[in-house]
Amino acid sequence: MSARVLVVDDILPNVKLLEAKLTSEYYEVLTAMNGEEALKKVAEENPDLVLLDVMMPGMDGFEVCTRIKSDPESAHIPVVMVTALTDVQDKVRGLESGADDFLSKPINDMALMARVRSLVRLKMSTDEWRMRENTANQLGVVDENATAMSEAVEKANVLVIEDKDFELRKIEETLDEDNHTIMAAENGAEAMELIASHDYDVILVSLNLDNEDGLRLCSHLKSNERSRAVPIMMMGTDEDMKRIAHGLEIGVNDYLIRPLERSELLARSRTQIRRKRFQERLRASFEVSLSMALTDSLTGLYNRRYLEVHLEKLLKKNQENNKAMAVMMIDIDHFKPVNDTYGHKAGDEALKIFSKRLVDNLRSFDLVARLGGEEFVVILPDISERRTYMVAERLRRAVQDELFEVGAPEGPIKVTTSIGAAIIEPGEHTVQQVLERADKMVYNAKESGRNSVVFEDIGKLNPADYEVQGRQTGS
Numbered sequence: 001m002s003a004r005v006l007v008v009d010d011i012l013p014n015v016k017l018l019e020a021k022l023t024s025e026y027y028e029v030l031t032a033m034n035g036e037e038a039l040k041k042v043a044e045e046n047p048d049l050v051l052l053d054v055m056m057p058g059m060d061g062f063e064v065c066t067r068i069k070s071d072p073e074s075a076h077i078p079v080v081m082v083t084a085l086t087d088v089q090d091k092v093r094g095l096e097s098g099a100d101d102f103l104s105k106p107i108n109d110m111a112l113m114a115r116v117r118s119l120v121r122l123k124m125s126t127d128e129w130r131m132r133e134n135t136a137n138q139l140g141v142v143d144e145n146a147t148a149m150s151e152a153v154e155k156a157n158v159l160v161i162e163d164k165d166f167e168l169r170k171i172e173e174t175l176d177e178d179n180h181t182i183m184a185a186e187n188g189a190e191a192m193e194l195i196a197s198h199d200y201d202v203i204l205v206s207l208n209l210d211n212e213d214g215l216r217l218c219s220h221l222k223s224n225e226r227s228r229a230v231p232i233m234m235m236g237t238d239e240d241m242k243r244i245a246h247g248l249e250i251g252v253n254d255y256l257i258r259p260l261e262r263s264e265l266l267a268r269s270r271t272q273i274r275r276k277r278f279q280e281r282l283r284a285s286f287e288v289s290l291s292m293a294l295t296d297s298l299t300g301l302y303n304r305r306y307l308e309v310h311l312e313k314l315l316k317k318n319q320e321n322n323k324a325m326a327v328m329m330i331d332i333d334h335f336k337p338v339n340d341t342y343g344h345k346a347g348d349e350a351l352k353i354f355s356k357r358l359v360d361n362l363r364s365f366d367l368v369a370r371l372g373g374e375e376f377v378v379i380l381p382d383i384s385e386r387r388t389y390m391v392a393e394r395l396r397r398a399v400q401d402e403l404f405e406v407g408a409p410e411g412p413i414k415v416t417t418s419i420g421a422a423i424i425e426p427g428e429h430t431v432q433q434v435l436e437r438a439d440k441m442v443y444n445a446k447e448s449g450r451n452s453v454v455f456e457d458i459g460k461l462n463p464a465d466y467e468v469q470g471r472q473t474g475s
Helices: 012-024 035-045 062-070 089-095 109-138 165-178 186-195 214-223 240-251 262-290 305-323 335-342 344-360 384-402 431-447
Strands: 004-008 030-033 049-053 079-082 101-104 157-161 183-184 202-206 232-236 254-256 323-330 367-372 373-379 417-424 453-455
Touching: 004 012, 004 035, 012 030, 012 109, 030 035, 030 254, 035 049, 035 062, 049 062, 049 109, 062 079, 062 089, 079 109, 089 101, 089 262, 101 109, 101 214, 109 240, 109 262, 109 305, 157 165, 157 186, 157 323, 165 186, 165 262, 183 186, 186 214, 202 214, 202 262, 214 232, 214 240, 232 240, 232 262, 240 254, 254 262, 305 323, 305 367, 305 373, 323 384, 323 431, 335 344, 344 373, 344 384, 344 431, 373 384, 384 417, 384 453, 417 431, 431 453
Parallel strands: 004 030, 004 049, 049 079, 079 101, 157 183, 157 202, 202 232, 232 254, 417 453
Antiparallel strands: 323 373, 323 417, 367 373
């Protein structure tokens, strides 16, 4: 995924080195040579990530990070502090100032790139929830402007998966300082039993379990419905760095290197707890406050009112960030006969099933709205053209491949859909223009026989060219 990274360092060779490494991975790189310039770039360019040197004349990295994180307009931007300092207290000071990570020079390239990708994914998800909350602000439904740094860090529920008693005792003694409720498990089976009956704010997982692959356990936790949204912190040794980098790639949030430093453990756990509580607040304030005003009462999807306001924001954001997005118009084929033949109750059930299949086959930050009747819109921000084609085909197949149980006398019925779509490049666009472009394509899909996908400029897709297996949440 593409992203804009701001590199801040007063030593030009250091800037050029990081710029070369990031550019080779296809990131767009911005640079700043001091703290004041960095804050100006943050305000004007809205980077997706800041790599921040600590030792700079005038305003040092700690102050820059504190100012970034205390401003509601920039507090959501991940900051990785990069420094030659090796003292644990310096690292803790950076984390307490709001930094998302603290990397020591010389930088391990594998750890750096894994962390960059991990934090860019985090920012994309947070951006979407912030934008939705901002939409609610404009509509007068929500009026809050807090940051993650203002969230409480005490009295969290913590799960520790560790089979060595002395390590567990050290962790428990450290985290007791924040009055957490700490539960422990020696292996994955015990952990899953606890997760099934308790909600956690953070999970610590040892990568050095005697009889279990800790990294595989992390993967299982990220795929489990009960734990996938819970921050996970890995605990390993320097020799585990390759596995740690892989853990960050699959969605693990942070890591600690043994021997565990108590102050660092406390600082990193507080960061994860703050972030989880902040995201929960965003999600709760948005979902609860808007559920009646801006969602369709039958399907639970967003309605036209919300779509139009939010899509306008997405178009502006894409122009500012120079990124493309996709707009899909989706119609249920021959829906009127379903109502006429089986009644409106069956039609309503079909609409609910149809909506769920769309949501289940999209990313959490993709937007799905019901315009009315059997018309739906899907917005895919920050996505490549080919991946868009694959997602569209996945949606079409998700509808046609399994019958709909709507209570019809003869049993489940077959439902298909026509999809029209357009790739919206950065530029001046109105909501009406982009919806009309997609609407023309869905008309073409119906004219070409229905149960098909038609894209602007390339026409009807050949399903065999874009066949995918199952849901791919990273699409």
